[in-house]
Amino acid sequence: MTATALKLIDVNKSFGSSKIINGVTLEVLSGERHAIIGPNGAGKSTLFNLISGFYPVNSGRIELKGRDITNLPSHQINRCGLSRSFQVTNIFPRMSVFENIRCALLWPMGYRYSFWHLCGRLKKVNEKAEELLAKINMADRRDIPAGLLAYADQRALEIGITIAGNADVILLDEPTAGMSKSETGRAVELIHSVTEDKTLIMVEHDMNVVFDLADRISVLVYGEILATDTPGSIRSNAQVQEAYLGKELA
């Protein structure tokens, strides 16, 4: 039996009197590529925020590789092996592309709050950063301040930062949002290659990307999971078609 990477057990979240997440139970298997789809306002970003510790849950449990991470602070969840990207690009704009990647490596490679090491001299860190830069095809732009990059490049960098740190559960929040067709194609290739031996959970609106990448799909509507299944079954699921897909493909 494959190990479970991430498990949500009856998670609930309300803001004031509006219930956004209503008893969500979900299990993502290790090494799986899992997509979460659903109409706008279904609560997908909220779900990500709950998993990554940005919001506290009202009730329920979240387990990462068997470990209870419910309501832990975000940095601890990250150190347990979960990393996420953001829907609105969230990089370090004033630092160079290279430095952005390097920042994501400092903690995983054990440098913590060191004020006695000089980053320029950390050979292993710098080598790994160069490797990652090459992986996301940004080696030629390594010294450009990240804030000045083109949008699609920023998204690529975002993914780069997310996978830099050896996290094995990766959450990608609408990674191809706002991209043209060719940019999306390149992004999908990138995502495919960098998540080869990891668990991927992504929120996406672009159905082509979803069917391209996902091993399984969960459909979130009004804070509840309508169905979790393989892409083919989801496609032909009448309930899902009515609630969501039908409107998309029509």
Place this chain on the structure above:
Amino acid sequence: MNPIEKKSKFLSLWRRYGIWIGAAIIVCVLPLIFRSSFSRTMLSQMGIAIIFALSYNMLLGEGGLLSFGHAVFYGLGGFISIHGLKWVSDGVLPIPLELMPLVGGLGAVIFGLFFGWLATERAGTTFALISLGIGELIASSALMLPSFFGGEQGISANRMTGITLTGIKFSKQITVYYLIAFWTLVSAGLMYLLTQTPLGRMANAVRDNPERAPFVGYDTHRVRTFQYTLAAFFAGIAGGLLAVNYEIVTAETIGHIPSANVLMMTYIGGVGHFFGPVLGAVLVTFMQLSLANITHAWLLYFGLLFMGMVLWAPNGLAGLLMLHEPVWKAGLMKRLLPAYILAALPALVIFLGAMLLIEINYHLSLSIDPTAPLKLFKISFSAQSPLPWVVAIGLIIIGFLFFRRAARRVNQSWQEVTSEMKKGASG
């Protein structure tokens, strides 16, 4: 290594360390050029201010933390050092004078850790207010704890304790200056190196994107706390040098005046570049010492300068200078200079008019005898007659009209230069 390799190695070393070597040379030579006691006092004060301002920029520029109470660590460092000096004189602690600032720094660190932990839970405006509250707390308690803070008179000590590493007596200002210069270079060097460490880089990251930082594994609160503590350390060193320099520390050192001063100094110099606070510290110290003797209104001028920077040059003097770096590299400075000179003249006229108005008003309301004639630039006139008012207002209006035209010319020149640089880059 063949000669070409040797040369490029030399050039790369020079590029890296050249500035520091140059600075060290300048710092050593300065008091030999400016020999008056006034100059040497001013240079000593500049050194202390540079360390203080650089430490402040660790918070504001590097960490994005606007603190209104940084003088707490400056003052505490000073008080700890001055008590240290007293203990050395009393024979309790055989600490050499040269290391006394370190004592101030280490003492300030303890408070830095405690207050930093409290204050940096939140960033932004909340942090600013908390820092203000902590600053006021310490400053207000100063008068209640006279054995440590010395009450109204402060605490005095003698720096010539006889216990030194170098054997120098430190009775003359120039020897104290060299001690200050040494610590200034060392502190600046260390603070620069800090910006290149994991903590320094993450402080920048947390500043730029506190949402993202936890997702590269960092607790933002701890990053800020450590940055705050280190900033307190260097502020404490500056305070320790203050104690050695003046041989007296009063409760004012820990209050809102030095806190406001260092904020303005650093901002005027420019928070976005490492050398910005150095510029600000030098300029503002110079202004404070020279202008305070000439005019009542120097605080007002200082405030106007600060306000001007906030409104029109938020990147400070350093920002303004570095704006011209690409222009300098492209060799196009001579295109901008004529427009600048053209704009400088009406700007000067406006300034003269404003200065006239300010000085007249100060004379009328604050001097002992308002009817006595006011003397500006060797011209004597009565502040109470309407003529100087008319002249002042006239200068401002005329200057403003010409300045507007000149400013348009400056804009034009910049546009020309920018398009030329773009052509050069792509061509």
Place this chain on the structure above:
Amino acid sequence: MLEYIVFSIINSLLFGMLLFMLSSGLTLIFSMMGVLNFAHASFFMLGAYFAFQISKFVGFWPALVIAPLIVGVLGALVERYGLRSVHKYGHVAELLFTVGLAYLIEEGVNLIWGRNSVSYKIPAILDFPLFTLFSTDLSAYRMFMLVISAGMFVVLFMVLTRTRVGMIIQAALTHPDGVSALGHNVPGVFMLVFGGGSALAGLAGVIGGNYLITEPSMAAHLGPIVFVVIVVGGMGSLTGAFIASLLLGAIQTFAVGIQVSLSDVLGLFGVSLKPSGLLKDFLRIQISHTGPILPYLFMVLMLILRPKGLMGKRES
């Protein structure tokens, strides 16, 4: 003892209301525009000085109306021509602009009215004891102050809950981003709020200036306390500011009458120490002298125990 308590309650109420007059305007501006107006207490000071100057010509009552209006207009102009142009540089620049403004206003006051306090007096018509309680007189002016500040709250409450502008402001308090999406004349509302908040501060200055001392450093003294109120009450919460104002007013007022020090307390338990130096100072501090540090001590305690403040909501 009862006398002490009753008068302390009245004085706490008075001081607390004054603090709330200042902190409410500040909270509204902060919630609406995300900028903390460091010069808010300076507008308070200007209200006092303008009232002093105007009442020298036409008396106190016209000054009561005119001075806050002038301060309000000044605030609106500051927003329109100053704050708005710095907005693009970010929150830090906005805050620093207001810091510079506070600095310049203090220097300006120094310049025009001199560095000493001015004799801004309570109007003669109100300068009589309203009634006598336990052999101490309660001045009519204090009643007047209570009435004005209470009236101000009622007006504020009505504006916030009954008018259209008030609705927008309320919305901005909880959903600041939504306001811009509403299509209302947001810059106009900003100017109104900033001007209105400043006018409130000015009004507080008019009635408070002759109760406290009107001098150039009054803004620097009162300002930090108002900020403590905001932090303790929870940034952006009007209710929190109200509770915190009264609380801080009470703490400071009651402390003044307590001539007790730690060593006295220890003595009660039969502990008699013979300390020296720092510890001696510490034990000898009388609570009545701790006035200046109490607000800040309270803030530090609050930070340790409940960092969000009493009713903390919005982070800048």
